[in-house]
Amino acid sequence: MNVIYDISPIGSDPDRRAGLARVAESMAERLVDDLGPEQISFSATGSIWATLQTEEVLERRANWRSALPHVPWWIRRVHETNQTLSTVAGEKEGPVRMGGKLGTLLLTQVLRAVNVLRQPVDDDALQRANIYHSSYARIPRQVRRALPGRHILTVHDLTPLVLDSKYVPSGQVGVTRRIIDSVRVDDWVITVSESTRDDLCERRPIPQKRVFVVPNAASPDLFYPVDDDEQIRRVRRKYDLPDQSYLLTLHSMAPHKNIPRLIASFNRMVRQQRISDLSLVLAGGLGRSLDDVLADLDVEREDLENVHFTGFVADEDLAALYSGAEAFVFPSLYEGFGLPVLEAMQCGCPVIASNTSSIPEIAGDAAVLVDPYDEESLSASMWRIHTEPKKREKMSERGIEEAKQYSWSKRADMIFNVYDQISSLQ
Known part of the structure; x- marks a missing residue:
């Protein structure tokens, strides 16, 4: 079995990973160990920034294969300019700050459009793959065409869609809505709890039998009783x-x-x-x-x-x-x-x-x-x-x-079982 695992949330700084980033990293490590480095490769389709950050991650991980596409120089330059303007908007005052905000708003829209229009996964990696699994980002159209019925989206929560808007930053509502609205009736989905599964099925026309509950886990190397x-x-x-x-x-x-x-x-x-x-x-x-x-x-x-x-x-x-x-x-x-x-x-x-x-x-x-x-x-x-x-x-x-009910080995076994079930239906 050959799998592409999308790790869009992972970020490039290993010292500041928490939440979704830590989950994506831990699951990626388990997939490499259990499948073998030749049978797993990694994409990051959530944004141009996610792709560039994941490039840095893969450069440091010798046995993690890339399924990232080539990013042209001009897109990199737009991203760098956007980052600079974002810093200006956060640090300066007056007209300079306003200019930074407007520039960031414009370039963010440009980068978002580029991300939607591009082919976000390497074609060769996609041709080798049997399963595509996204840890967060919605399934790209390129993947839907290449692997019909063999792609899985993990949904972690629907916080921005469940709570009153006063409790959620407006940008998060749009991001979450785009992900959840991308779920189709014949998709396969993993949720991290029964509660999230129920929330998803209330909002999307997907049968519960196509939604698998696979709980998260906490690293035993980081979280353990300290008696000293x-x-x-x-x-x-x-x-x-x-x-x-x-x-x-x-x-x-x-x-x-x-x-x-x-x-x-x-x-x-x-x-x-x-x-x-x-x-x-x-x-x-x-x-x-x-x-x-x-x-x-x-x-x-x-x-x-x-x-x-x-x-x-x-x-x-x-x-x-x-x-x-x-x-x-x-x-x-x-x-x-x-x-x-x-x-x-x-x-x-x-x-x-x-x-x-x-x-x-x-x-x-x-x-x-x-x-x-x-x-x-x-x-x-x-x-x-x-x-x-x-x-x-x-x-x-x-x-x-x-x-003790939760571990990365148990989570990996449950995910492999999902992969096997989906593969057997093709």
Whole structure:
């Protein structure tokens, strides 16, 4: 069997991969190991930028074969100019900034049109292939013509189409709608949860029998229980965290991650219970200024008195950061899978998470599930975890067991089974 796997989300910087990028990379590594490097090649059809970034990835991976097409010099120049104008628009003021924004808007449309019109997969690679599998980007027309009935799209979530528009950046609505609207009645689709499968089938005329549920996994090399107190202390010092207990969450500016409500709920608990020895740690982010964070989160400076931002967290520190927390709190309004919940459980960190979308499916009975819109319930759950060490211990043990259901080997086996089923029908 010869497979082309599209890794459009992977990005070019291996030190800053998370979410979809980490999933695409981990699955690609498993496919190379299990199929052999001669039977798998990689494309990136989502955008011109995705293709150029994947070129860099493949240059560093000697045994990863390319299914990328040649990108002409003039397209590269347009892309480089667009990147320069984007930087200008973000850093300058006045007419120069406006010019940068207008230039970026124009060139983005040019690059989008080029991406739609081009042949985004190498023809020779496509002729060798039996299966084409996209980890995110919609199936190109070139692939539909060359491999009718032998292409698969993985759908990770429908957040921008499910939630109210106030929780989703407008650009994401268009991107997600184009991907989901591309799904046809006779396509094959993989979703990462039953919840996402149901959401997809409600919006597209595709039978459930053509949609396979294949859950994600968390890397055992990055996410594992850390029992070494000195390692945990070293990581706390590295990210300038106070020497006291902390609750952990992810630092995301995406409105549906519900961070302002989490901060409000945490502060409510601190005030009501008169707590002086507990912090809320927001892990990740790109080291933006406090003023930018305040503006994005729509909170006041005094709201962050007991809130700490780590900035970017290196992969090798993630397990210790999770393991050192009293709990991981994840009140997201919608998740297609909820990978951070699995990462926390795999580290033995107790989880408080939303009772919505896919999260109950992934967490099972190992987490405390709450209404993400209910600040009082969220506060009460955090207080209970903070004051009941025996409950934390039981939740830690249960989370580790629950996480064992998910692994990259199991995910790969399920995907190979999908490939076999589709191939047998041709």
